[in-house]
Amino acid sequence: MNAREGSFPPEIENLVARLLIERARPLVVCCDRDWRIVDVHGDVEAFGCDGRGEQDCAVEFEELFLGLPLDEPVDLPFVQLKTGRVAHVSLVPGDAGYTIVFLDAQLEHDRQRVQQQLGNEAALAGQQKTRAIQQLREIRGELEQQRTRLQEANALKNALIATLSHDFRTPLTSIFGYLHLLEQHVDRDDDTQLSLRAIRRNATYLLTLSENLLEYGRSESGATLLNPEGIELQALVDDLDAMFRPLASDLGLAFLIELEDRGEQRPILDETRVRQVLVNLLSNAVRYTARGGVVARIAWRGDVLEAEVRDTGIGIPEEFRERIFVPFNRGVRNGSKGAGLGLSIVKRLVEQMRGELTFTSVAGQGTCFRVVLPTLRRENGDADRIADEGAWMHSHSALVVDDDPDVAQLLEMLLVDIGFRVRVVHDADTAITEALANPPDVLLVDVELPRLSGNTVVFRLRAQGYRGRIVTLSATPTAEARAAAIAAGTDHYLTKPLNIEQFVRIMRRAVGG
Amino acid sequence: MSGQARKICMLGDFGVGKTSLVSRFVSNTFSERYLTTVGVKVDSREVLRDGADPVKLVLWDIAGRSALDALNTSYLRGASGLLLVADGTREATLRAALDLLMQSRALLPKADAILLINKLDLVDRWEVAPATLAELRESLPVYETSARFGDGVERAFADLAGRVAA
Numbered sequence: 001m002n003a004r005e006g007s008f009p010p011e012i013e014n015l016v017a018r019l020l021i022e023r024a025r026p027l028v029v030c031c032d033r034d035w036r037i038v039d040v041h042g043d044v045e046a047f048g049c050d051g052r053g054e055q056d057c058a059v060e061f062e063e064l065f066l067g068l069p070l071d072e073p074v075d076l077p078f079v080q081l082k083t084g085r086v087a088h089v090s091l092v093p094g095d096a097g098y099t100i101v102f103l104d105a106q107l108e109h110d111r112q113r114v115q116q117q118l119g120n121e122a123a124l125a126g127q128q129k130t131r132a133i134q135q136l137r138e139i140r141g142e143l144e145q146q147r148t149r150l151q152e153a154n155a156l157k158n159a160l161i162a163t164l165s166h167d168f169r170t171p172l173t174s175i176f177g178y179l180h181l182l183e184q185h186v187d188r189d190d191d192t193q194l195s196l197r198a199i200r201r202n203a204t205y206l207l208t209l210s211e212n213l214l215e216y217g218r219s220e221s222g223a224t225l226l227n228p229e230g231i232e233l234q235a236l237v238d239d240l241d242a243m244f245r246p247l248a249s250d251l252g253l254a255f256l257i258e259l260e261d262r263g264e265q266r267p268i269l270d271e272t273r274v275r276q277v278l279v280n281l282l283s284n285a286v287r288y289t290a291r292g293g294v295v296a297r298i299a300w301r302g303d304v305l306e307a308e309v310r311d312t313g314i315g316i317p318e319e320f321r322e323r324i325f326v327p328f329n330r331g332v333r334n335g336s337k338g339a340g341l342g343l344s345i346v347k348r349l350v351e352q353m354r355g356e357l358t359f360t361s362v363a364g365q366g367t368c369f370r371v372v373l374p375t376l377r378r379e380n381g382d383a384d385r386i387a388d389e390g391a392w393m394h395s396h397s398a399l400v401v402d403d404d405p406d407v408a409q410l411l412e413m414l415l416v417d418i419g420f421r422v423r424v425v426h427d428a429d430t431a432i433t434e435a436l437a438n439p440p441d442v443l444l445v446d447v448e449l450p451r452l453s454g455n456t457v458v459f460r461l462r463a464q465g466y467r468g469r470i471v472t473l474s475a476t477p478t479a480e481a482r483a484a485a486i487a488a489g490t491d492h493y494l495t496k497p498l499n500i501e502q503f504v505r506i507m508r509r510a511v512g513g
Numbered sequence: 514m515s516g517q518a519r520k521i522c523m524l525g526d527f528g529v530g531k532t533s534l535v536s537r538f539v540s541n542t543f544s545e546r547y548l549t550t551v552g553v554k555v556d557s558r559e560v561l562r563d564g565a566d567p568v569k570l571v572l573w574d575i576a577g578r579s580a581l582d583a584l585n586t587s588y589l590r591g592a593s594g595l596l597l598v599a600d601g602t603r604e605a606t607l608r609a610a611l612d613l614l615m616q617s618r619a620l621l622p623k624a625d626a627i628l629l630i631n632k633l634d635l636v637d638r639w640e641v642a643p644a645t646l647a648e649l650r651e652s653l654p655v656y657e658t659s660a661r662f663g664d665g666v667e668r669a670f671a672d673l674a675g676r677v678a679a
Contacts, residue, residue: 063555063571067520067591076587078552086552105552113551116576120527120549127603 024103027087032097035062047085047102056082061100065091070098078109086110159410161213168210175203201247208283211276212341215349226273226352228376230266233259233305236275237298244282244294253286254293267300268376273349274305280342281309281369289313292366305373315363346371396511397421399440401431401457402473403449411444411473418504428452432460439468442510447474447485455488462489469510518557518569519677520591524617525598526609527577530631533660534598535574538670543661550576553588560674568678570670572596579609581616589617594677595626596669601657602632604640614653625676626653629669633659 007013025046030039035058060082068074074091081087086109087102179200186192237259248255278296285294292312299306316324325347346369350357355373398420402408405426412422423440425431428449435443443461447454458470472490474481482493492506523531532550536542539558557571575588597614599607607630614626628649630641636657649655654672658665 060555063518063557065591066518066571067593069591074587074590076553080552080554082555109551113549116527116551117549120577121547124528124547127605 026104027102029057029061029100029102030094030097031058031061031100035059035098038097042102043104046104047081047083047087052083064089065098078105078112080109164210164213168206172203172207172210175199176207179203197246197250201250204243204247205283208279208342212280212345215276215345226270226376228268229271231269231271231274232266233298233300236271236278239275240278240282240296243279244286247286248294251286251289253289253291254295255286256293257282257296258298260297260299267303267305269305269373270353270376273353274373277346277349277371278307278309280346281307281371284342285309285311285313285367285369289366303375305371305375307371307373308368310366310368312366315365315367316359316361317363321361396442397423397440398442398444398507399431399435400424401426401428401443401445401449401454403427403446407446414503415444415507418507420507428454428457431457435461435466435468436464439466441469442507443468443470444507445470445472445490447472447476447481455485455490458485458490459488471506471510517559517566517678518571519593519674520571520573521594521596521673521677522573522575522589522592522617523596523598524575524610524613525577526579526600526603526606529577529598529600529603529606529610530660531577531598532574534596534629534631534658534666535572537660537663537666539572541663550574552576558670560671562671562675562678565675565678568674570594570674570677579606579612581613581620586620589620592621592624594673595621595624596673597626597628599628599630599641600632601630601639601641602635607641607645625673627669627673627676628653628655629658629665630655631658631660633657633664634661 008016025043026041027043027047028041029037032038037054037057064076064079065074068091070091071093073093076089079087079089081102085104086106088105090101090103092099092101179196183193183196186196237257241255241257244257245255278298282294282296285296289311290313294309294311296307296309298308324343326344347357350371350373353373353376355371357369357371359367359369361367396419398415400408400411400415400422402411402424403426408424408426412424415422420442423434423438425434428451431443431445443458445454445457449457454472454474458472461470469492470490471492471494472485472488473494474485475495485493492510494503494506523535525531527549528547532548532554533543535554535556536544539556553576554574555571556574557569559567559569561567573588573592595614595617597610599610610628614628617624630646632639646655646657656665656669656672658669660666
C-alpha cells in the first residue's frame, strides 16, 4: 500500500482536529509583555482557571517563564499548575506579547506517575533489602568471629582440664602407694590411723574429681573410643569395697557391696569406664547420706551387667531431677560439695557403653541408681569393630616435634588418647634424623622451633623424598603463614590455640582413619 | 517581579525528599506518604533578608533523576540557582546529586548551587559519613536537613536566596 503525501481531505482534517481538541482541551491565553491577559480562547474550565483572578494567572505565567529567553518558543511538558491540573505548556512570542498554549496532560501524567511510583518504590525496597542482607552478613560475620573465639576458648579450657587432671594422676598414685605402706605400719587405734583415713578420704575425692575432669575434657573433644576387655568382677568389687568402706565407716554408715552372680568370670566391658561409673555413684551415695548406709549390688546376668547403688540419704527432690545430669550443677542437692560433674559423667559413660541409667528417689529417705550395661561383644559385631578400632588405634605412629615441653606433652597425651603410638622430639635436626630413620605415619611439627623452623624441617624432608603425612602447627593464623607451610610441603596446617575436635579429625584423616 | 525573583531548580535522585523540602519551605507542611513527581511543579516563596530587599524564590520541583540525560533539560533553562538534594540514608543518592551538579554546570555555568543532605531525622541509618560531608564543604555549601521536622530547611533556602540575589 502506497501512502500519498500532501494534505488530507478536508473532512478528515476536521475529524482529526476535532478529536485532538476534545482530548487536549486547549486553552490559549494571549498576554502583553507585562503578562496582562488580553485574550483567552478555549477551555478555561478544564484548567481550573475559570475562578481565578487575572492577576493570579499573570503571576503564575511570569513564574513559569522566569529567566527564559522570551524571543523564541518555549515548550514545557507536564507542568503541574497551581490549580493542581497538569498541562503541556508552550509559549509563542509575538510582536505585542506572548501566546501561551495549555494542552491537558492530566491523564498521561497520572498514567506515568503510577508506573514511575511502582518503579521507584520497587527500587527503594530493593535498596532496603540489599542493606538488610548486608547487615545480616555483618551480623553473621560477627557471630562467626565470636563462635571462633568461643571454640578457641573452649579448646583451651579442655586442654587445660585434660592437662591438669592428667597431671593429678602421678602424685595421687604416690599418695595412695605411700598411704598403703603407712597403714600397714600404724596401729588401728592410733590417732595417726584416723589422720591417714582423712588423707585417704580426701585423696579419693581428688582422684574421682580428676578422673571426671579428664573424662569431661575427653568427651568434649569427641575422643571417645571404648576399650573392651575382660573384667575380673570380683577384683573390681574388692577394690571398690577397699575404697569406700573406710569412708563410710568414718561417717558412721553401714556399707555393703556384693557380687551376686559369679557365672561369668570375665565379661567383656570397658573396665575403666565401668569403674568410673560405680566410683561416682558410690561416692555420691556416701557423700549424701548422713544416717543409715549404702548398699551396692553387682550382678552379671546372661549378657548384661546390672549394678544398683542404694542409699538412705537426703534423696533428690522432684524439682531437681531434670537437672542432676547437667554438668557443673552444683547446688542441686543440699549440702553439695562436689564439682557437679559426677552424675553427668556417669550418664555420658553409660550412654557411651550403650547401657541404661535409671533412678528412683524419695526426698529425705534415699536414692537408688540402677545401671544396666550390655556386653560389648554381643552387639552386632560391635566388639569386633571396637577391637578392630583398637587395633587400628595402636597400629599408627606419630612423631611430635615441639620445643615447648608442655605443648609436646599435651599433644602426646591427646594422640595417645586417640590411639597413636607417640614419639616426641624437641628440635629440627633430631626431627629430620628421626623421621628419615624411622618414618612415622604422621609427623606433627611446630613451626616456631628454635634455630631451624618447622617449615624448614618439612621442606628438607620433602626435598629428601619423604612422602609421609605431615601436619604443621603454628601460632600464626594468617593466610601468608598457611601458604608458606603448604609451600614447604605440609599436608595440613593447624593453628594454636588448638581446636581439639579439628585436631583429632585431622590426625585421623592423616592416617586414613 | 523579575528584579526580585529567581528561578531555583531542585535536583536529585528519586525519593530523596525534594517535594517534601519544597512543601516544608513554602507551606510548612509534610506528608509521610511518598508520591513520585512527574514533570515539574512550580511553587514560590518570598525570602526576607536583613538589610537587603526580599527575594522571591520560584522553585522548580523537578522529577527525581540520577542523571540529566534522563531529565528534560528545558526545565533548567533560566535557573539562577540549583538546590541539589541527597538522601543521607542512601549514599548512592549523594553520588547522583554530585553527578547532576557536574552535568548541569555545562548548561548553567553561573548558577549558584548548594547541597542538602536530607532525612536528618533518620541519622542513625545514614550511610553518608561525616568525613565525606566535611570534605564536600570545602567546595560546596552543604546542609543537613530534615523535611519531616524542618531542621536546616530555612537556613539552606535562605543561604541560596542570598547567593542568587547577590
